[in-house]
Amino acid sequence: MIAETAAEITEMALNRECSETDKAVEDMETDVSPQAEDPPLSPNQDTEPLTPRVVSDEEVLVESRETDSLHDTLMTAETEDVHDPCCSEGSVSYVLSLAKITDSNLSKAVYVRNLPWRILVMPRETQSEGIKSRTLGVYVQCSPESPESPSWSVNAKATIVLVNHSDPKKSYHRDVTHWFCARENDWGYSNLISWKDITDPAKGFSKDGNAVFEAHITADAPHGINWDSRKYTGYVGLKNQGATCYMNSLLQTLYCTNKLRKAVYHMPTENDDGTKSVPLALQRIFFELQYNDKAVGTKKLTKAFGWDTMDIFMQHDVQELSRVLLDNMDSKMKGTVVEGTIPRLFEGKTESYVRCTNVEYASTRAETFFDLQLNIKDKKNVIESFKDYVAVETLDGDNKYDAGQYGLQEAKKGVIFLSFPPVLHLQLMRFQYDSLTEANVKINDRYEFPETLELDQFLQKPESTPANYVLHAVLVHSGDNYGGHYVAYLNPKGDGKQWLKFDDDVVSTCSRKDAIESNFGGSDDTGGIRSCTNAYMLVYIRESCLSDVLQEVKQSDIPQSLVRRFERERQDDAQKRKERNEAHLYFSVEVYLEEDFQLHQGSDLLDFEEIKPRVFRVAKNCTMHNFYSLVSEGLGYPRNCIRIWPFEKRTNSTTRPCNLPDDSTKSVRLECGILFVLV
Secondary structure (H helix, E strand, C coil): CEECCHHHHHHHHHHHHHCHHHCCCCCEECCCCCCCCCCEECCCCCCCCCCCCCCCHHHHHHHCCCCHHHHHHCCCCCCCCCCCCCCCEEEEEEEEEHHHCCCCEECCCEEECCEEEEEEEEEEEEEECCEEEEEEEEEEEECCCCCCCCCCEEEEEEEEEECCCCCHHHCEEEEEEEEEECCCCEEEEEEEEEHHHHHCHHHCCCECCEEEEEEEEEECCCECCCCCHHHHHCCCCECCCCCCHHHHHHHHHHHCCHHHHHHHHCCCCCCCCCCCCHHHHHHHHHHHHHHCCCCECCHHHHHHHCCCHHHHCCCCCHHHHHHHHHHHHHHHHCCCCCCCHHHHHHCEEEEEEEEECCCCCEEEEEEEECCEEECCCCCCEHHHHHHHHCCCEEECHHHCEECHHHCEECEEEEEEEEECCCEEEEEECCEEEECCCCEEEECCCCCECCCEEECHHHECCCCCCCCEEEEEEEEEEEEECCEEEEEEEECCCCCCCCEEEEECCEEEEECHHHHCHHHCCCECCCCCCECCEEEEEEEEEEHHHHHHHCCCCCHHHCCHHHHHHHHHHHHHHHHHHHHHHCHHHEEEEEEEEHHHHHCCCCCCCCCCCCCCCEEEEEECCCEHHHHHHHHHHHHCCCHHHCCEEEEEECCCCCEEECCCCCCCCCECCCCCCCEEEEC
């Protein structure tokens, strides 16, 4: 049984934001079996057993589930993996000779997410109440051959199986969930079975002196290690600046709304300041997401927001950020060929009304919306939330409606939808104020959302096309009210066939279940522990508008002036990076001319604080001969008309000339800030 607490997941999510090196969240799995087993541990950790949770007989029966189907799908012999190494799942089998067992026994590798996964078997010596016993520890190990970064990490789940040859239904099945990293690259059970039981032929766990171990691994795409998102998915991720994962998930959602992306490219930004323009920063991010091969940075966008370091490490409200971005784009599009794109894509209309029940009097007000906030507390699904949204409230008693000349009247108050937009953003109210604790809390209740959504029943009258929607994006939060981690699951083509997971700089394929059902929230499947990973925002696209909203964005759709500008920026950035990387090879030399001395009046030779020098960037291995040529060319003076004196500061705070090397082949060998005088 797996006991995964919300606090542990929150800690995991917060650590993911701050440093990839702190991803080892300790997911505690406890178990009940004929032997008293420890929870999953790394073999490098202290093996002192943790106190297992008391499990009921009913739960034991659930855990002792049928094993035939899993056993049949696993490999029956130890072989090299033959499936796609970048896929999310894989299985490995390990036949171990108990007579030849060593202190550490590793199976061959199966490659999942381009990482090698193995079964690690280690005999262990334990002591309880003075009695020594020998047990067998079994782990799943992930150990990249040459990771690019020591802070690599990958989240994975695995099922460890010890095969019972006599009766497969009695095989041991143990589940593990862990953030594998360089510091903890293996995870499992330190005392899976006693040595006495595994070597006893009557128990059925050994046959001809061999034991068979199997493992089925399901892993997310790794971080901090070679993972080519463009190659495997056709998309690239966004770099996390510290706590900007919420912004990254929203930006990816907007980018995959293709009609919006095409309109963004046509915003007039030719004269915008590259450091302050939010529309230009969005154009740049969308362009790089479309054509870069590696993860894209967002620093220029946050700088355009005016954010400082504190803002970058603070998680802002996603709905507020969405509205700010859409308002910026809508304002910038006014007076252009793409004017009105934002309302045409995202704007719906409602009508708020109050109708008196006893007199002919009514008050109505039409309103527009770009997203809808749905109450999820005590609601099972999206349809129930919509019914709550349009629920009629009766105004009577002390709460009667003031109907003007009719006085106080009983009335019905409510909201009805007049139209729904092509792209429907639904904000699920996961965070609400709790009057008991006087603080905001996160609601982790189970809340279901369908892959197709029919909303005609909530319209005042039918529109020209049915209000049938297809799920396009699921934005997910893991953690609590104080923080956590955000990812986005997207179905880019809107056909439901391919779902992708956008997790900051990593993009990977995922199953429909991972994208939808796993994010309903509520209790997990491993013991009733409430999950803190659930959807907080949904994006639906109207079926009749799918081809228009998700139209292909070609290079010809991007203005050439924009392409040229970004190409110049790319070259400038490359030059700046080169200069930074080579900065240690150069130093700066300040040069003053004879005329600077002639105009000076004062006690010292020159007022070095008032006169602006000519600055030359000189290589540290530059010879005096080459330095003369550099100065001659820079100032436009003939070489034979130049004489140079180096100056140095004395202890009495005055500056005087010093000797210059006679050998023109020697290096300049003067530190940055030394002054040269030219006459």
